[in-house]
Amino acid sequence: xxxxxxxxxxxxxxxxxxxxxxxxxxxxxxxxxxxxxxxxxxxxxxxxxxxxxxxxxxxxxxxxxxxxxxxxxxxxxxxxxxxxxxxxxxxxxxxxxxxxxxxxxxxxxxxxxxxxxxxxxxxxxxxxxxxxxxxxxxxxxxxxxxxxxxxxxxxxxxxxxxxxxxxxxxxxxxxxxxxxxxxxxxxxxxxxxxxxxxxxxxxxxxxxxxxxxxxxxxxxxxxxxxxxxxxxxxxxxxxxxxxxxxxxxxxxxxxxxxxxxx
Amino acid sequence: xxxxxxxxxxxxxxxxxxxxxxxxxxxxxxxxxxxxxxxxxxxxxxxxxxxxxxxxxxxxxxxxxxxxxxxxxxxxxxxxxxxxxxxxxxxxxxxxxxxxxxxxxxxxxxxxxxxxxxxxxxxxxxxxxxxxxxxxxxxxxxxxxxxxxxxxxxxxxxxxxxxxxxxxxxxxxxxxxxxxxxxxxxxxxxxxxxxxxxxxxxxxxxxxxxxxxxxxxxxxxxxxxxxxxxxxxxxxxxxxxxxxxxxxxxxxxxxxxxxxxxxxxxxxxxxxxxxxxxxxxxxxxxxxxxxxxxxxxxxxxxxxxxxxx
Amino acid sequence: xxxxxxxxxxxxxxxxxxxxxxxxxxxxxxxxxxxxxxxxxxxxxxxxxxxxxxxxxxxxxxxxxxxxxxxxxxxxxxxxxxxxxxxxxxxxxxxxxxxxxxxxxxxxxxxxxxxxxxxxxxxxxxxxxxxxxxxxxxxxxxxxxxxxxxxxxxxxxxxxxxxxxxxxxxxxxxxxxxxxxxxxxxxxxxxxxxxxxxxxxxxxxxxxxxxxxxxxxxxxxxxxxxxxxxxxxxxxxxxxxxxxxxxxxxxxxxxxxxxxxxxxxxxxxxxxxxxxxxxxxxxxxxxxxxxxxxxxxxxxxxxxxxxxxxxxxxxxxxxxxxxxxxxxxxxxxxxxxxxxxxxxxxxxx
Numbered sequence: 023x024x025x026x027x028x029x030x031x032x033x034x035x036x037x038x039x040x041x042x043x044x045x046x047x048x049x050x051x052x053x054x055x056x057x058x059x060x061x062x063x064x065x066x067x068x069x070x071x072x073x074x075x076x077x078x079x080x081x082x083x084x085x086x087x088x089x090x091x092x093x094x095x096x097x098x099x100x101x102x103x104x105x106x107x108x109x110x111x112x113x114x115x116x117x118x119x120x121x122x123x124x125x126x127x128x129x130x131x132x133x134x135x136x137x138x139x140x141x142x143x144x145x146x147x148x149x150x151x152x153x154x155x156x157x158x159x160x161x162x163x164x165x166x167x168x169x170x171x172x173x174x175x176x177x178x179x180x181x182x183x184x185x186x187x188x189x190x191x192x193x194x195x196x197x198x199x200x201x202x203x204x205x206x207x208x209x210x211x212x213x214x215x216x217x218x219x220x221x222x223x224x225x226x227x228x229x230x231x232x233x234x235x236x237x238x239x240x241x242x243x244x245x246x247x248x249x250x251x252x253x254x255x256x257x258x259x260x261x262x263x264x265x266x267x268x269x270x271x272x273x274x275x276x277x278x279x280x281x282x283x284x
Numbered sequence: 285x286x287x288x289x290x291x292x293x294x295x296x297x298x299x300x301x302x303x304x305x306x307x308x309x310x311x312x313x314x315x316x317x318x319x320x321x322x323x324x325x326x327x328x329x330x331x332x333x334x335x336x337x338x339x340x341x342x343x344x345x346x347x348x349x350x351x352x353x354x355x356x357x358x359x360x361x362x363x364x365x366x367x368x369x370x371x372x373x374x375x376x377x378x379x380x381x382x383x384x385x386x387x388x389x390x391x392x393x394x395x396x397x398x399x400x401x402x403x404x405x406x407x408x409x410x411x412x413x414x415x416x417x418x419x420x421x422x423x424x425x426x427x428x429x430x431x432x433x434x435x436x437x438x439x440x441x442x443x444x445x446x447x448x449x450x451x452x453x454x455x456x457x458x459x460x461x462x463x464x465x466x467x468x469x470x471x472x473x474x475x476x477x478x479x480x481x482x483x484x485x486x487x488x489x490x491x492x493x494x495x496x497x498x499x500x501x502x503x504x505x506x507x508x509x510x511x512x513x514x515x516x517x518x519x520x521x522x523x524x525x526x527x528x529x530x531x532x533x534x535x536x537x538x539x540x541x542x543x544x545x546x547x548x549x550x551x552x553x554x555x556x557x558x559x560x561x562x563x564x565x566x567x568x569x570x571x572x573x574x575x576x577x578x579x580x581x582x583x584x585x586x587x588x589x590x591x592x593x
Numbered sequence: 594x595x596x597x598x599x600x601x602x603x604x605x606x607x608x609x610x611x612x613x614x615x616x617x618x619x620x621x622x623x624x625x626x627x628x629x630x631x632x633x634x635x636x637x638x639x640x641x642x643x644x645x646x647x648x649x650x651x652x653x654x655x656x657x658x659x660x661x662x663x664x665x666x667x668x669x670x671x672x673x674x675x676x677x678x679x680x681x682x683x684x685x686x687x688x689x690x691x692x693x694x695x696x697x698x699x700x701x702x703x704x705x706x707x708x709x710x711x712x713x714x715x716x717x718x719x720x721x722x723x724x725x726x727x728x729x730x731x732x733x734x735x736x737x738x739x740x741x742x743x744x745x746x747x748x749x750x751x752x753x754x755x756x757x758x759x760x761x762x763x764x765x766x767x768x769x770x771x772x773x774x775x776x777x778x779x780x781x782x783x784x785x786x787x788x789x790x791x792x793x794x795x796x797x798x799x800x801x802x803x804x805x806x807x808x809x810x811x812x813x814x815x816x817x818x819x820x821x822x823x824x825x826x827x828x829x830x831x832x833x834x835x836x837x838x839x840x841x842x843x844x845x846x847x848x849x850x851x852x853x854x855x856x857x858x859x860x861x862x863x864x865x866x867x868x869x870x871x872x873x874x875x876x877x878x879x880x881x882x883x884x885x886x887x888x889x890x891x892x893x894x895x896x897x898x899x900x901x902x903x904x905x906x907x908x909x910x911x912x913x914x915x916x917x918x919x920x921x922x923x924x925x926x927x928x929x930x931x932x933x934x935x936x937x938x939x940x941x942x
Binding site for chain 2: 024025028029032035036039102103104106107108109110111112113114283284
C-alpha cells in the first residue's frame with residue numbers, strides 16, 4: 023500500500039504541473055462563474071438554467087480531464103520508458119496500475135471539487151436572482167460528489183483500455199463509452215421483441231446493457247430543481263455502484279497489463 | 285560462492301502467430317557470482333537488452349529459468365536489492381534530481397534524513413551536487429541525465445547493479461568517473477552486470493564476460509583467460525623513410541603505416557630487434573617494442589566474423 | 594500467476610453482475626422518485642427534427658439533457674417571436690420529454706395549445722381536440738411535478754376560463770391549494786362554484802377566504818351578492834321545490850336579465866326538473882348573449898343530441914366540414930404515420 027500511495031502522490035504532482043490541465047481548470051472556472059448570465063435567457067426558470075449550465079460545465083470539463091489524463095497515464099510511461107525504471111524496482115504491475123489510477127482520480131476529483139465549490143459559491147452569491155427551493159445547497163453538494171463518482175467510473179474505463187491501446191484510440195473509445203453510457207437506459211427498451219425478434223440479438227443487447235456503465239444514475243438535477251431532499255440511501259448506493267464498477271475496470275486493466283511486455 | 289544472477293536455457297522469441305519468430309536470445313546460460321563484475325557484450329541486436337529486460341521482469345521468457353539473488357525474477361522482492369540503469373534513460377522530466385531520488389528512494393521505503401543523506405552522497409559521487417540538482421530534468425544534457433541515472437540505480441544501496449551502456453553520452457572524464465564508481469562497487473563486494481559495446485571498457489572493468497551474437501552465446505569466460513598473450517612482437521616507429529620501410533618489409537611478418545606511425549609484427553625477438561635497429565639507422569624514432577597481445581576487441585571481431593564456437 | 598488471473602476473471606464477471614443488480618435497484622428508486630426523464634429511444638421517433646440539430650443531439654446523448662432542453666427552449670422562443678405558432682408546438686413537446694421538470698415548458702405548452710391553437714380554427718371539433726390535448730399535456734406535467742401548485746392552477750384556470758367546465762376547474766384548483774400557493778386561488782374556487790352553480794360550496798369558500806383575509810373586498814361583495822340573488826332559489830332547489838326555485842330566480846332575472854350566473858342557475862333548475870327543452874332554451878340564450886360562455890355552446894349541443902332535435906343549416910354545414918376534415922386527417926395518417934405535431938400525450942391522471 024505504501025508503494026501504491028507513493029506512486030499516487032507522484033502522479034498527482036505530475037498532473038498538477040501539466041499546463042493543459044491548468045488551462046482547462048481555469049477555463050472551466052471562468053465558464054462556471056459566467057453561468058449566472060445564462061439564467062437571464064429564461065425568465066421564470068432562472069434556477070433551472072443556472073443549474074443546467076453550471077453542472078453541465080462541471081460534467082463536460084470533468085469528462086475532458088478524465089479522458090485525457092486516463093488515456094495518457096499508462097501509454098506515456100511505456101513509450102517514454104519511465105516504466106522500465108519504475109518496474110525494475112520492487113513495484114508489481116498491480117502497484118503500478120493502482121497507484122497511477124488513484125493518483126489520476128485524486129487529480130480529477132480535486133478539480134471537480136474545485137469546480138463544484140466555485141459553482142456553489144456562484145449560486146450563493148446570485149441567490150437573489152432565482153426563486154429559492156428547499157435543500158438546494160445540500161443537494162448541490164451531493165450532486166458534485168456524484169459527479170466526481172461519475173468521473174471515477176469514466177477514468178477507470180479509460181485507464182483499463184489504455185493498458186492495451188494507444189492514447190488516441192483510448193480517448194476515442196472513452197468518448198464513445200461516455201455517450202453510450204448516457205443512453206444505456208434505451209438498451210433495455212431495445213432488448214424487447216418489439217424492436218428485435220432475434221433472441222440472439224436481444225441477448226447481445228442485454229449483455230451490452232450489463233457491461234456498459236449507466237452514467238444517468240449519477241445525474242441528480244431533477245430533485246435539485248424540484249427541491250426534494252436527496253436521500254442518503256440513493257446517494258450512498260450510487261457511490262457504491264461507482265466504486266464497484268471502477269474496481270471491476272481496474273481489475274480488468276490489471277489482467278491485461280500483467281500480460282503486457284513493456 | 286553464491287550466485288547473484290543465474291539463468292538456465294533462457295530463450296526469448298519475439299513474434300506472433302502471423303510472423304516468423306525473431307530470436308531475442310536463445311539458450312542463454314549465465315552464472316554471475318556475488319561480487320563479480322560481469323560483462324555482456326555483442327553487436328546491436330544481439331540480445332543484451334533483451335536479457336536485461338528478462339531479468340527484470342519487463343518481458344517474459346519463452347522458456348528457461350532465471351533467478352536474481354536466489355529468487356525467481358517474477359517475485360518483486362527479487363528486485364529489492366537490485367539497481368538498474370537502462371540505455372538512454374528517460375526520467376520524469378518535471379522533477380529535479382533531488383525529487384527524482386526522493387521518489388525512487390521512497391519506493392524502497394527510504395525517507396527522511398536517511399534518504400536525504402543518501403541522495404547527497406550519490407549526487408556528490410556522480411558530480412551532480414551543485415545547483416543543477418534543483419533544476420528540472422527536462423533542462424539536463426544527456427550526460428547529466430546519465431549521471432542522475434547512475435545515482436538512482438544506487439539509491440537503495442543494491443547488492444546487484446544492472447547497467448546498460450552506463451558511459452553512453454559521457455565525456456572521457458565522466459566515463460572515467462563512472463568506471464571508478466564501478467570499481468568502488470566491486471571493492472565493496474557488489475555485483476555489477478554490465479552491458480556495453482565499448483570493449484576496451486569491458487576489458488578494463490570486468491572479471492567475466494559473455495559474448496552474444498544474434499541472440500546466441502558465442503564466447504564465455506574470464507576476461508584474463510580470453511585475452512591471452514599472443515604470438516610475436518610488435519615494433520612501432522616514427523619518421524621512417526621509404527628506404528627504411530622497404531628494408532623493414534623484408535624483415536617483418538606484416539607492416540602497417542598510418543599517421544606517421546609504422547607498426548611492424550615480427551615472429552621472433554631477433555627479427556624484432558633487427559627491425560628496431562633498421563628504424564634507428566634510418567634516422568627514425570623507435571616508439572615501442574613489446575610482446576604482441578590479443579585484445580577483447582580482437583577476440584570479439586574474430587568470433588563474430590568466424591561464427592559460433 | 595495463472596491462479597491469480599482466473600480469480601481476476603471471476604471477480605470481473607461477478608462484479609459486473611453485482612453492479613448490474615445494484616444499478617437496477619437504484620434505477621427503481623430513481624423511477625419512483627421521477628429522477629429520470631423518458632429514455633431517448635422511447636421518444637426518438639417523435640423528437641422534432643427541425644429543432645434537434647446535431648449539436649443538441651450530441652448534448653442529449655452526452656447526458657446534457659438539461660442544457661439541450663434550454664437550447665431548444667431558446668429556439669422555441671425564436672419561433673414564437675417570428676409568429677411560427679405551429680413550429681413552436683413540436684419543439685415545446687420535445688423540451689418536455691427532455692426535461693419533464695421544466696414546469697414553465699408544460700405550462701406554456703398547455704396554454705399555447707388551448708388558447709392560441711384553438712383560435713386558429715373555426716372548426717368546433719378541432720377546437721375540442723386542441724382543448725383535450727392541452728388538458729392531457731397539463732395532466733402529464735402534473736404527473737411529473739406533483740408537488741407544486743403551478744400546473745394544477747394552470748389546468749384549473751384553463752377549465753374555468755377556456756372551457757367553462759367549472760366542476761373540473763374547482764377540482765383542480767382545490768388540488769393546487771394543497772401546496773404553497775397564492776391567495777387568489779381560493780377566491781377563484783369560490784367563483785367556480787358560483788358559476789357551476791353550487792351556491793353552498795361557493796359561500797363556504799368565500800367564507801374561508803374571509804377567515805384568512807377578513808378585508809377581502811371581493812369575497813365580501815360576492816358573499817352579499819350571492820345571498821341576495823341566488824341563495825333563496827338554491828335553497829328551494831335543494832329542498833326539491835323546483836317551481837319555487839324557478840320563480841325565485843326568474844324574479845331576479847326580471848330585474849337583471851343579463852345575469853348569466855342567474856340564467857345558469859335557471860337552466861340547472863330545468864335540467865334537474867327534467868324539462869330539457871326549457872333547459873336547452875336557457876343554454877341557447879346564454880350562448881347567443883354571452884359569447885365568452887363556451888360551456889353554454891357545449892350544453893346546447895349535448896341537449897340537442899339528447900332531444901334528437903334537427904340540426905340547423907349552420908350546424909349541418911359544420912358537420913359536413915368536420916367529416917371532410919376527418920377524411921383528410923385519416924389520409925394524412927396513412928401517408929405520414931402518427932401526427933408529429935401534437936405527439937401522443939399519455940400519463941397523468
